[in-house]
Amino acid sequence: MTPQRLRTWVWIHKWSSLVCTAFMLLLCLTGLPLIFSHEIHHLLGGEIETPNIAHQGPNASMDDLLGAAQSLYPKLVPQYMFRDEDEPLQWTVRLGATPTDQTQLQNVVLDARTAQVLGQPPANEGFLYVMFKLHVDLFAGLPGMLFLGLMGLLLVLAIISGIVLYAPFMRKLAFGEIRHTRGEKLKRLDIHNFIGIVTLSWALVVGLTGVINTWSELLVKYWQFDQMTQMVAPYKHLPPPTQFASLQQSLQVAERTEPAMQLGFIAFPGTPYTSEHHYGIFMRGDTPLTKRLFKPVLVDAQTAQLTDSRDLPWYLVALLVSQPLHFGDYGGMALKWIWAVLDVLTIVVLWTGLKLWWKKRHQYVPDVSTRIALSEAY
Known part of the structure; x- marks a missing residue:
C-alpha cells in the first residue's frame, strides 16, 4: 500500500470514528440494560403474575378479552393485541385515543382463560422505556432514528478502515501483544487495536443490523404503499x-x-x-x-x-x-451474557480511541513517513 493511500485510510478511520464515537458510546451504554430487559423488568417488579387456578373448558374468546379491556377505557380504541412468549396465558390489549395515537396509550393485561384483568402496566414510562427511546431514536422520532442510522454507517466505515490499517500497523508485533513497558500511550494503543480486532465481527453484525432497524418506519411505510x-x-x-x-x-x-x-x-x-x-x-x-x-x-x-x-x-x-441479531435475545441467557461482554469490550475500544485522539490533538506530527501517517489515526 502506498503512503498516500495509507494516509487516506488513516483520515477515513480517524474522522469516521471521531464523529460517531459519542453516539456509539451512548448506544452501547443504553443497549446493555436492554439485553437483560426481561430480567430487569422482573427485578423492578414490573411482571404481572398469572393466577395459579384450576381451569377447565376452553379459554375466553378474543371478543371477551377485547371487551374486558374496552370496558375499562370506553373512550379509547384498540390498537394492538399481543402476548409475551414467556406468558402464553396472558394477552395484552393496547388502546389509544386514536388508532395511531402514541401519547395516551393504555395497556391492559388479561388472563387468556377467564378474561380477568390482571394489570395495567404503564406504556411510556420507567427506566427501560427511557433506555429504549435513547437507544432507538434519542426521543426524536423518525429524524432521530435516521440520524442514529447515519452514525451506524460511520461506525461500519470506521471498522472497515480499522481492518485495513491493522495489518500494516501491527506487522512487527505478535497477535495480542501489549507493550506494557513502552509508555501509557502505546499500551492504550495496543489495547485499542487488540480488542477492536477481536470484536470486529460482532461489532459489524450489531452495527449493520442496527442501521437496518433505524429504517424500520420507512420500510413499513413502503410496504403500506406497495403491497398493502x-x-x-x-x-x-x-x-x-x-x-x-x-x-x-x-x-x-x-x-x-x-x-x-x-x-x-x-x-x-x-x-x-x-x-x-x-x-x-x-x-x-x-x-x-x-x-x-x-x-x-x-x-x-x-x-x-x-x-x-x-x-x-x-x-x-x-x-x-x-x-x-442486534439485541442477542434469541439464544437464552448464555447468549445474552456473550452480547453483554462484547458490548463492554466495544465500550473499551471506543473509550481508548477517544483518549488516544484527545492526547494526540495538540501534538505536532511530521508528514514524512508511513509510520507517522499511521500514528495520526490515534
Whole structure:
C-alpha cells in the first residue's frame, strides 16, 4: 500500500470514528440494560403474575378479552393485541385515543382463560422505556432514528478502515501483544487495536443490523404503499366501518387460511399494520427462526371475510431477522451474557480511541513517513 493511500485510510478511520464515537458510546451504554430487559423488568417488579387456578373448558374468546379491556377505557380504541412468549396465558390489549395515537396509550393485561384483568402496566414510562427511546431514536422520532442510522454507517466505515490499517500497523508485533513497558500511550494503543480486532465481527453484525432497524418506519411505510395498497384496493373509496364483526370469528378465518402457523399479534383497523377496513391478523411459525417471521392475513373487519394473505417482502424479512441479531435475545441467557461482554469490550475500544485522539490533538506530527501517517489515526 502506498503512503498516500495509507494516509487516506488513516483520515477515513480517524474522522469516521471521531464523529460517531459519542453516539456509539451512548448506544452501547443504553443497549446493555436492554439485553437483560426481561430480567430487569422482573427485578423492578414490573411482571404481572398469572393466577395459579384450576381451569377447565376452553379459554375466553378474543371478543371477551377485547371487551374486558374496552370496558375499562370506553373512550379509547384498540390498537394492538399481543402476548409475551414467556406468558402464553396472558394477552395484552393496547388502546389509544386514536388508532395511531402514541401519547395516551393504555395497556391492559388479561388472563387468556377467564378474561380477568390482571394489570395495567404503564406504556411510556420507567427506566427501560427511557433506555429504549435513547437507544432507538434519542426521543426524536423518525429524524432521530435516521440520524442514529447515519452514525451506524460511520461506525461500519470506521471498522472497515480499522481492518485495513491493522495489518500494516501491527506487522512487527505478535497477535495480542501489549507493550506494557513502552509508555501509557502505546499500551492504550495496543489495547485499542487488540480488542477492536477481536470484536470486529460482532461489532459489524450489531452495527449493520442496527442501521437496518433505524429504517424500520420507512420500510413499513413502503410496504403500506406497495403491497398493502394492492391488498386493500377494492376498499379504496369505501367509508370506514361503523360496526365490527366478531374478532374470534376473524381469527378463525386466519387460522383456516394459515393452518400451519400460530397467532403472533392482531392489528386493529386504522393502525399502521393494516387498513381502516381490516383486522390485520399476523401469523407466525413455531421454530426459533420462523416465529419471528410474520405473515399478514387481512380479514374484513365488518364481514369477517378473508380479503388477502401474502408473505412479507424481502426487506421486511431482513428487518425482522436483524432484530434478534442486534439485541442477542434469541439464544437464552448464555447468549445474552456473550452480547453483554462484547458490548463492554466495544465500550473499551471506543473509550481508548477517544483518549488516544484527545492526547494526540495538540501534538505536532511530521508528514514524512508511513509510520507517522499511521500514528495520526490515534
